[in-house]
Every structure is written in C-alpha cells, then in structure tokens.
Amino acid sequence: MFMREKPILYVVIPCYNEEEVLHETTRQLKMKMQTLIKEKTISEDSRVMYINDGSKDKTWDLIKEIDNKETLFTGATLSRNRGHQNALLGGLMTAKEYADVVISMDADLQDDINAIDEMIEKYKDGCDIVYGVRSARKKDTFFKRVTAEGFYKFMKVLGVDCVYNHADYRLTSKRVLDEFENFKEVNLFLRGMFPLVGFKTDVVYYERNERFAGESKYPLKKMLNFAWDGITSFSVKPLRFICTLGFTILLISLAIMVYSVIRKITGNTVDGWTFLSISIWFIGGLQMISVGIIGEYVGKMYSETKARPRYIISENLNEKEKKKK
Numbered sequence: 416m417f418m419r420e421k422p423i424l425y426v427v428i429p430c431y432n433e434e435e436v437l438h439e440t441t442r443q444l445k446m447k448m449q450t451l452i453k454e455k456t457i458s459e460d461s462r463v464m465y466i467n468d469g470s471k472d473k474t475w476d477l478i479k480e481i482d483n484k485e486t487l488f489t490g491a492t493l494s495r496n497r498g499h500q501n502a503l504l505g506g507l508m509t510a511k512e513y514a515d516v517v518i519s520m521d522a523d524l525q526d527d528i529n530a531i532d533e534m535i536e537k538y539k540d541g542c543d544i545v546y547g548v549r550s551a552r553k554k555d556t557f558f559k560r561v562t563a564e565g566f567y568k569f570m571k572v573l574g575v576d577c578v579y580n581h582a583d584y585r586l587t588s589k590r591v592l593d594e595f596e597n598f599k600e601v602n603l604f605l606r607g608m609f610p611l612v613g614f615k616t617d618v619v620y621y622e623r624n625e626r627f628a629g630e631s632k633y634p635l636k637k638m639l640n641f642a643w644d645g646i647t648s649f650s651v652k653p654l655r656f657i658c659t660l661g662f663t664i665l666l667i668s669l670a671i672m673v674y675s676v677i678r679k680i681t682g683n684t685v686d687g688w689t690f691l692s693i694s695i696w697f698i699g700g701l702q703m704i705s706v707g708i709i710g711e712y713v714g715k716m717y718s719e720t721k722a723r724p725r726y727i728i729s730e731n732l733n734e735k736e737k738k739k740k
C-alpha cells in the first residue's frame with residue numbers, strides 16, 4: 416500500500432444537538448491535533464470534521480463559527496436529521512475525498528482521544544482498519560453494560576462477524592472507504608459492515624469515559640431499534656429458526672399421535688378428540704415449516720437486494736508491475 420510519511424488525518428464526528436459539548440470537544444481535539452502535527456505523526460493538512468445531523472439547537476451555527484476561527488476544524492451538515500449511522504456514513508464519504516486516513520468518534524469524547532496515537536501507529540504498520548475496543552465499562556451504568564455486552568454475545572450466536580465491545584470509534588484508510596462506497600444497503604449497521612471489507616485489521620483498547628456534558632442522544636428506544644437493525648441486517652438465522660421450530664412441532668405431533676391412539680384404544684376419550692388433537696399439532700407443524708421455507712426464499716431475496724460486493728481485491732501484483740515499467 417502506498418503510504419505518505421505524514422498522512423492526512425480526518426477525524427469525523429457526527430453531532431446531533433451537541434451545543435453543550437462542542438467547545439470542550441474542540442479544545443481537547445485541537446491540542447491533540449497540534450501535538451500530532453508537531454510530532455510529525457500526521458500532515459498539517461489534517462482536520463477535524465464535524466457533521467451536523469440536522470440538529471434542532473445551535474450546533475450548526477457553532478460548527479460554522481469554529482470552522483471560521485480554527486484552521487484545524489471544518490464541518491458539513493446533513494439536510495435534515497437522518498440518525499447517527501447515516502450521518503457518520505455521510506461524514507466518512509465526504510472526508511475520504513481529502514484524507515489518507517479517517518477516524519470516526521462521538522462528539523462527547525466518551526472514547527479516549529489518546530487512543531488516536533496507537534491507531535495511527537497501527538495504520539503506519541500497514542493496518543487498514545483499526546477498531547477501538549472498550550476494555551472496561553466501569554463508567555457505564557449497570558443496565559447499559561449488561562444489555563450492550565449481551566447484545567454483542569447474541570450477535571456472535573447469530574453468526575455475525577462483529578468486533579466485541581467496539582462501537583464506532585475506528586480508523587479506516589482511504590482505500591477501505593473507497594471499497595465501502597460499494598456497500599449500497601440503507602439499513603446501516605456500520606460496526607458490522609466494516610469487518611466485511613476485510614484487509615489487515617487490528618484493535619486498540621481504551622477505557623470509556625462518562626459523557627462530560629449534555630445527555631445521551633441514544634435513548635432506550637433508539638438503542639433497541641439499532642440493535643434490532645443490527646440483527647435483521649446481518650443474519651437470516653431468525654428466519655431459519657421458524658423452520659427448525661416447525662420440524663420440532665411435527666416431531667411432537669408424532670408423539671401426540673401415538674399418545675392419542677393409545678388413549679383411544681384404552682377407551683377413555685371423548686368422541687372426536689383423537690382426530691382433533693392429532694390435527695392441531697400436525698397442521699401446526701406443517702404450517703410452520705411452510706412459513707420457514709418461504710422465509711428461506713425471503714432471506715435469499717434480502718441478501719440479493721443488498722447487492723453487497725462479492726469480493727474485494729486487496730492487492731494486484733500485475734498492477735504494480737505495470738507501474739514499475
């Protein structure tokens with residue numbers, strides 16, 4: 416991979432009603448960026464890019480003001496509120512046109528910005544994606560910790576290739592983002608999609624802080640919606656489960672058949688009971704299997720409509736040869 420000694424870094428931050436945190440976030444990131452530039456880790460063309468996600472407060476005015484005052488900061492805005500994942504994707508796709516490498520993070524700096532150094536180090540070692548992973552969740556509430564960790568475990572059971580305890584704090588190289596543009600799906604679950612891109616990846620551990628101001632823009636309802644999106648966008652196992660259930664019930668119906676016939680022979684049943692009890696279980700099982708089979712086809716249609724790229728070539732030696740000549 417071609418690599419500049421001092422890569423141009425863009426830090427992309429989606430902001431939804433974040434007027435309370437922007438000043439402090441800017442102050443801390445400015446110091447971080449200045450240090451990185453001074454240490455010649457990144458190019459002086461590097462920027463922090465705020466993406467306003469159709470905020471209802473003064474967030475966008477603030478971003479414009481910061482963009483005016485600070486050379487290291489810039490911004491863009493969505494035409495309306497589209498949610499965190501869409502805003503982040505918009506930001507990544509905008510930033511990649513100017514950058515060699517992009518890091519995404521939240522506006523509230525809950526993710527430790529000191530992990531940036533290690534992320535860039537790993538990038539310089541040849542990694543194209545570096546996932547920020549929360550090493551401990553001491554600062555999260557008990558409820559958030561248990562639900563979040565349970566969710567990652569459940570995704571694993573469903574066969575989704577997700578990085579455990581990684582949210583959206585990650586470094587991606589320009590070429591990963593160029594490939595990412597070919598993922599056309601609209602129900603976004605970015606943390607599950609990036610592992611599909613592949614290339615050399617690594618993780619960096621950090622401790623998650625508390626939000627220093629303002630409140631969470633992810634209330635329980637949004638969180639549940641997001642988790643549901645993650646499951647249904649990445650796994651057809653719930654559909655397949657219907658089939659399994661159908662077969663199980665059909666098996667049970669066989670047992671009930673035997674039981675009902677024995678009861679009939681021994682003579683202690685009401686008229687018609689044998690027929691009814693067998694029918695209910697047998698038809699129930701049959702119907703569920705039928706739904707499951709339809710589900711299989713729906714599942715196929717669903718992955719076809721996503722039209723995800725079938726392969727990504729990471730290196731083509733023939734290309735390199737041509738350049739040498």
Ligand code: UDP
Pocket residue numbers: 428429430431432433468496497498499500502520521522523525630631632633
């Ligand atoms: N966010 C956004 N659009 C939304 C909701 C949230 O851009 O509709 C941004 C928000 O400004 C923040 C990030 O997504 O930068 C994560 O939100 P938050 O910190 O509130 O989530 P939590 O850390 O509580 O999960």
Ligand code: MG
Pocket residue numbers: 521523525626631
């Ligand atoms: Mg947060």
